[in-house]
Amino acid sequence: MNRLNHLARIMTLSALLAASGLTITSCSSATVAHGDSSATNANSRFETLYQAEWAWRQNKSTSDENTDDNYASSSLPDVSIAAQQQRLARWQSTLDTLDSIDVSALSEANQVNYAVYRLQIETLIADQQFKTYEKPLLGDTAFWSNLAYQARKTFRHEQDFDNYLAWLQDMPRYFDQQIANMRLGLARQFTLPEISLQGRDASVISVVNAKGKDNLYFQPFTKIPASISSAKHAELKARAQAVIAEYVIPAHQRLLTFLQEQYIPNAQPSIAGYDLPDGKAYYQAQIKKYTTLALTAEEIHQIGLAEVAKIRQRMHDVMKEVSFDGNLQDFLTFLRTDEQFYVDTPQALLDRAAWTAKEFDGVADDWFGHLPRKRFAIIPVPDDIAPFYTAGRGGPGVYLVNTYDLPSRPLYSLPALTLHESAPGHAFQMPLSLENNAIPEFRRQSYISAFGEGWALYSELLGEEMGLYHTPYEIFGMLSYQMWRAARLVVDTGIHAKGWSRQQAQDFMKANTALSVHEITTEVDRYIAWPGQALSYYLGQMAIVEHRAAAEKALGADFDIRHFHDMILQMGSVPLAVLEQRVERFIAEGGPSPYQE
Template identity: 35%
Template sequence: MKRVILSTAIIAALAGCGEATAPNTAVTDVNSTDAVVEQVVYSDEAFVEMLDAMFMENVRRYPEFMTMLGMKDDYDQWNDISDAAAEEDLAISTRNLAALRQIDASVLNESNQLSLRMAIDQLERSIQNYQWRYHSYPVNQMFGRHSGVPATLINQHRITSVEDAEAYIGRLANVQPLFVDLEANLRKRQDMGIMPPQFVFPMVISDSRNIITGAPFDEGDDSTLYADFKSKVAALDISDEAKADLTQRAAVALVDHVGPAYESLIALLEAQSQVATTEDGAWKLPDGDAFYNNHLAEMTTTSLTADEIHNIGLAEVERIHSEMRAIMAQVEFDGDLQDFFEFMRTDPQFYYPNTDEGRQAYLDEATRLIDVMKTHLDDYFGIQPKADMIVKAVEPFREQSAGKAFYNMPAPDGSRPGIYYANLYDMQSMPIYQMEALAYHEGLPGHHMQLAISQELDQLPMSRRFARFPAYSEGWGLYTELLPKEMGFYQDPYSDFGRLAMELWRACRLVVDTGLHSKRWTREEAIDYLKVNTPNPEGDIVKAIERYIVMPGQATAYKIGMIKILELREHARNELGDQFDIRGFHDVFLGNGPVPLNILEENVNAWIEEVKAGN
């Protein structure tokens, strides 16, 4: 038993800890303070309550995260992105770290010892990364407040009451102060020499302009946000007069607040575009090499250097090319690998038409693939998600700049399913032969399986259920592209080629990401590398390289994570022989929540010893 000094903020949160996990339950408000009181952690239960209180204290500082969790607290607010808020976050992390370091781990069970270790490690990294808080591009073609505002309102802000509609209008009004802070952040970075390259600006300006195009901003069709609000309010069981009043107030908020906020942002972006350079890599940033090396460690949860990651990528590219040549022989293709790539890029049989009918056909087939996969999960997974998922096209307001595909996790309270978003703006970038692998990666048994299960692990503290380790989650996504082949899928050799093409894509990422950010490759050099070494169409390639430029290191997580998962699976198979059970291996991965790769290895080794001992 150990006396733990906790801030009064944590004690205040603990007062309501019994209800903290209920997504729609208000949590006792807490304020930062330097005052401390003594609190004794007598049990594992008290420790979990403490961690959950810390987690909920932080959750309450981020209204958009609360919305994502299904909570309606501060439903009319946006996250505070000011420097003052970042300083408060640092103070809270420092205070919580001091409290956790005083806990005697020996009084905790094995799972909570791991929770303590992970919480300390995450807080240490958060504090360490404070020095890099400006090393990002808050507005880019992949994400940012300009696209995050409509994405949150459209996809996550539910309206089931007049109060919800009032909160939506409140959020519209609060876009203006949010963008004041956003512009301050952009100017601060410009003063530090941190700006995205020139190619980013036309895309983000266009996306921003899309938000304020249409009624009530002009005489066109309803704008994206106006149409969303009207459709949600129309479903309410209230009088037509009340609906009309709410709709009119939303129109006023859009014209008086959203429009001016976006116009001001666009003006700043246009001015910054005039002084932006064509330099692409993180090396151009202040202390860019140190930042990139730190970010590689963050993304991969390993100590691998940029050179080591680059060389792993080169070796994997060579291996996958060899497997592709075997498929060329299987389909009796006459020509070399480059000829085969050109065939896969251009033959009409591999693409749906670039029409509404073609897009719907893609969504229908992706849904069917996931539905079929559901019927095969029992043989490979003991733990399965309770939450459902759907497949949707990326919305028009962001489809020209958004990535190829991505996944949004379900609301913990079941009010929103998991969503696999497919970007169908250009059907030439979504070949049929990659459909299977992409559906498995984003849906089942990929991200939906992992993320939905993670938040359903009620026995774990919330900080572990909602933890994010890219090498763990993206490594799993890539692993679950391969796993279906072992389950008997990819019967069509061209679909199997598509699986290899997507694995090749991730191997090439190791090469081009480190090339861009460590070896000072230009955007054009990285594009040329992918043109030569992958079958992907040029539009796909350009968009990918532009993504890697604005998200340094993130693209390395996929292959590094997959390699580790396969290494651990092979180790377990060799150690256990006939005792090896693939369901057990997957349950170890999924049942402990997201963890760094070194802890994943510890978990697998512990499972091996348990199986050997007959447990």
């Protein structure tokens, strides 16, 4: 699909603002001149609005997910029905105020902020209207397993340990509210499909069965700094064991009983998003949420089929290069079964992932002018979630590598996985956003899947140019991962909008990717449980690739790949229409480094 045909389907920045009937324009000097009361008023109103709402949102919504490694929250969020209704009212009021702001009077920077912020608010409203809080678990995460991040933190101050103990004591209230919401979802069959819930109680069981110092929530107390007295050490550890026994384990036991006796046995039997309450509208809202595009399920399905065919041709080219005698299915079987592509120990897999990550460090300066300060650790996926967890996941400070079932973790795919999840993918892009004080906090700390996943998938492609794939098999591993994400466009829409069975989706993945059977099973189950999210990757990458090609053609010898990448990453995380306009500006200005502005 050529750039014009594809981008014709992408929402323009103006379309993001269609609800207000306004058009984005560059501000003239007259518009932004000092003394222009209209511009001053518009900018002031908008900045006051988003700053107040963001502060309120942080206080209300995210104390269960704070990612500051050295900070402890003292409570968990209020997720009660009353609180959900308050959220909806606040965001609807915010949208009403956004409608009343003259966008054309905003500064150029605030026009971009407005487009990003408006999409955030519209998405939040849609989630409340569809009551997604009644289904607080997704493909391989859940509200209870998300809390485990807090247990991995290292606290430095006595007050943080006190806060953490208070946070643990708040678990019963928080779990009871979540269970109440899940009961409402269960009553209207707004749940994960029953097949997606098999084994999902394992992470709850692991907390229930671990007493005292063996419980994962005791971990911060094994790292009490020496600056705290030995007497206080003993006191904190004793309090922790008591709190775990009195609050943490009983909360998890009530959740476990609910899951095993009511929720899992009575969950939604269908795997299709269309079969959920108001399913067609719900799935379309998820498409908009994760892709930021105004595409229908059928349009995405057809894009996926076209891209699968293109990638398949290049796969055949690699087969010829290695002189393989057989068809694609024979080659995939060879890749899945030949011992040369697998390791025998978890540490060996971690070591190979670390090697690729360090190889990138050696060429980073050639491809990026600005690097994040935040480093990342490479750690295995925890045992209790590894059987149904994805192959890897990255973010600020961490690259998780799944070492479960080593015969399903091929080495030829590991370089692509590493580039996606660590650097220059998620563990690179996300810190750059968090460290960028030139954009508002609501952009620094927010994540738009089409942008973030699109960038991470583009990072896999970039690995070939960077010389980080050393064999034709590793190139094929990258192509298999490209195929995996293109196939997602077909499979996700097939499952949720076209009546595909679980087996049909698995068969399509087996026929077109080199993923192991285990990984195909867990991945398809993730798409079943998380409608729309899988669509964001390839559509996001397509946009970045097309924009880069346009910039290279327009700028010619003036094109600098470091400037292009820095420009993309300086944005934080934005809708694809906003990205398109930023690239157009980059071209018009001659392709400068954004850090010289």
